[in-house]
Amino acid sequence: MLDISNLTASYGNTLILDAINLKAAAGEIHGVLGGNGAGKTTFFKALCRLGPSFSGAVSWEGTTLSPAEIGYLPAEPYFYPYQTGQEYLELCSHRSPGFPIDKWNGLFQLPLKGLTETYSTGMRKKLALLGILAGGYQVLLLDEPFGGLDLESTEILYEILEELKRNGLCLLLSSHIMATVRKVCDRVSYLSEGQIQQTFDKVDFPALEQFIKTKVHDRTKAAWAEIRKPL
Amino acid sequence: MMTSFGGYLRFRIRQLGRILYSAGWPGVVALPLLLVFALQGVEAMGGAPGWSIPLIAVLLSISWHYRRKDHLFLKRTGFAVGWILGLEYAMVSTLVVLPLLIYSGNWPMLPVAILGSLACGFLPVRTVQASFNPAFIVNWLPVTLFEWRSALRRYGVLFALLWLLSLTAPYGMAVLLIVLLLWASLIPSVFEYQEPREVTIAVILNGGGLWQHGLRHFALQLVVFVPGLALHLAFHPQYWYLALIGLGFIALMLAFSIAYKYATWHPGRQRVIQSLPVTLAYFSLFFPLLLPVVGFYLLRFVKRARDHFKMAYHA
Numbered sequence: 014m015l016d017i018s019n020l021t022a023s024y025g026n027t028l029i030l031d032a033i034n035l036k037a038a039a040g041e042i043h044g045v046l047g048g049n050g051a052g053k054t055t056f057f058k059a060l061c062r063l064g065p066s067f068s069g070a071v072s073w074e075g076t077t078l079s080p081a082e083i084g085y086l087p088a089e090p091y092f093y094p095y096q097t098g099q100e101y102l103e104l105c106s107h108r109s110p111g112f113p114i115d116k117w118n119g120l121f122q123l124p125l126k127g128l129t130e131t132y133s134t135g136m137r138k139k140l141a142l143l144g145i146l147a148g149g150y151q152v153l154l155l156d157e158p159f160g161g162l163d164l165e166s167t168e169i170l171y172e173i174l175e176e177l178k179r180n181g182l183c184l185l186l187s188s189h190i191m192a193t194v195r196k197v198c199d200r201v202s203y204l205s206e207g208q209i210q211q212t213f214d215k216v217d218f219p220a221l222e223q224f225i226k227t228k229v230h231d232r233t234k235a236a237w238a239e240i241r242k243p244l
Numbered sequence: 245m246m247t248s249f250g251g252y253l254r255f256r257i258r259q260l261g262r263i264l265y266s267a268g269w270p271g272v273v274a275l276p277l278l279l280v281f282a283l284q285g286v287e288a289m290g291g292a293p294g295w296s297i298p299l300i301a302v303l304l305s306i307s308w309h310y311r312r313k314d315h316l317f318l319k320r321t322g323f324a325v326g327w328i329l330g331l332e333y334a335m336v337s338t339l340v341v342l343p344l345l346i347y348s349g350n351w352p353m354l355p356v357a358i359l360g361s362l363a364c365g366f367l368p369v370r371t372v373q374a375s376f377n378p379a380f381i382v383n384w385l386p387v388t389l390f391e392w393r394s395a396l397r398r399y400g401v402l403f404a405l406l407w408l409l410s411l412t413a414p415y416g417m418a419v420l421l422i423v424l425l426l427w428a429s430l431i432p433s434v435f436e437y438q439e440p441r442e443v444t445i446a447v448i449l450n451g452g453g454l455w456q457h458g459l460r461h462f463a464l465q466l467v468v469f470v471p472g473l474a475l476h477l478a479f480h481p482q483y484w485y486l487a488l489i490g491l492g493f494i495a496l497m498l499a500f501s502i503a504y505k506y507a508t509w510h511p512g513r514q515r516v517i518q519s520l521p522v523t524l525a526y527f528s529l530f531f532p533l534l535l536p537v538v539g540f541y542l543l544r545f546v547k548r549a550r551d552h553f554k555m556a557y558h559a
Binding site for chain 2: 128
């Protein structure tokens with residue numbers, strides 16, 4: 014069980030996350046939803062200690078979890094310049110040398126002999142994903158993993174997520190695509206104003222969609238009335 | 245055609261400042277290095293056949309032609325690309341071979357060099373981006389020395405030329421020391437990028453820490469310079485300490501560059517900022533009086549790098 018308690022994060026004096034509590038079991042894909050700027054990426058970055066000042070506790074199966082034990086797929090992955098995809102994966106699998114790079118690449122068929130500079134956005138995302146799989150982490154944070162992927166790769170990623178779930182990994186995933194969330198997530202937490210407003214189980218996903226619609230509708234009703242007002 | 249070349253030339257001159265700025269350390273270091281190579285070259289060319297002068301011009305032009313990435317841009321902006329590039333290559337390669345021409349007095353080779361360089365502008369261009377250096381330059385290196393693999397793809401020719409120079413150690417007791425100093429001065433450019441955190445975790449954190457990473461890099465330097473060291477010790481055994489001093493500077497620059505890279509780490513920043521302490525470290529190679537200051541900075545950066553690792557990766 015991944016247990017995040019009282020996670021608070023801020024940039025300077027601006028509080029972004031206010032005492033977040035979240036639990037996710039092994040073999041669970043937990044979605045983190047929220048509007049642009051709600052703090053999803055900051056939440057992931059705070060868990061990996063990338064950027065914001067933070068406080069709080071994170072544990073995995075009852076033991077304190079260090080950031081080095083968390084794999085993170087950023088929304089826009091970065092690679093060391095003038096490095097091939099093969100080299101990147103070999104480096105990432107340095108701590109788990111049994112990782113079969115060629116077999117996993119059979120899924121995406123990336124040109125691993127080529128420099129990462131020649132990769133498209135989607136290919137970079139796939140390489141970064143293989144990189145964190147090669148790292149052998151038990152807890153993975155996936156920030157917009159479907160962004161930039163083509164239709165075939167999206168299907169493959171669905172299969173990969175299912176496989177990881179079967180292998181007992183714990184995944185926190187952010188996405189803006191409701192169909193994706195509905196398909197892959199077991200539970201979803203809705204992040205807004207620096208706090209988790211509500212957590213939904215799979216059976217409650219229709220309620221989640223209604224929750225979002227109501228939230229949006231409340232916000233936009235007045236704006237639409239203004240727009241439609243004759244000049 | 246000449247009008248568009250004039251326009252292109254003005255455009256290139258305006259770029260000069262930005263080019264020098266973006267050249268960074270390798271560019272700054274390359275200038276004195278090129279001077280050393282030119283002087284060595286002039287001397288070595290004393291007995292070389294005359295055709296080697298246009299050969300140098302053509303090789304320079306070819307390597308430049310296949311490194312540049314602005315062919316498509318120039319074509320789109322309406323320049324007569326073949327002529328433009330050819331004239332640029334001819335101008336620059338003439339300047340490069342000029343000392344050789346003056347030294348050898350072999351002036352009939354000048355038009356051959358110019359025509360050869362001019363022709364290089366019309367060579368077909370590869371459409372796929374690839375590193376300039378052939379794979380054998382990096383494939384022998386362990387993947388954990390990823391900084392060197394990347395640096396050799398970027399500046400492989402420079403490092404290769406310098407290494408070749410180390411094989412001339414028998415010609416003078418200070419040759420190896422000079423080569424090692426110049427090599428050490430290039431080391432900050434090897435560590436000018438930050439790697440993604442997954443690589444840091446796998447290779448540095450779980451691979452024995454910064455200390456072991458530094459040792460791996462130093463071992464590589466020893467392996468690379470075995471032939472040069474052997475030649476130096478065979479021909480100038482009484483000056484063994486000069487080789488030791490050179491290796492000491494390499495160790496210093498390695499330690500400094502690695503510590504500095506992780507001490508100044510910042511999320512989202514992919515390039516290491518070259519600041520005053522790096523400049524001091526660089527100058528300490530030539531003005532040893534600066535060494536205590538560099539030593540002080542080194543200790544400070546080692547502490548900061550350790551703090552960064554504690555903060556970023558440990559519970």
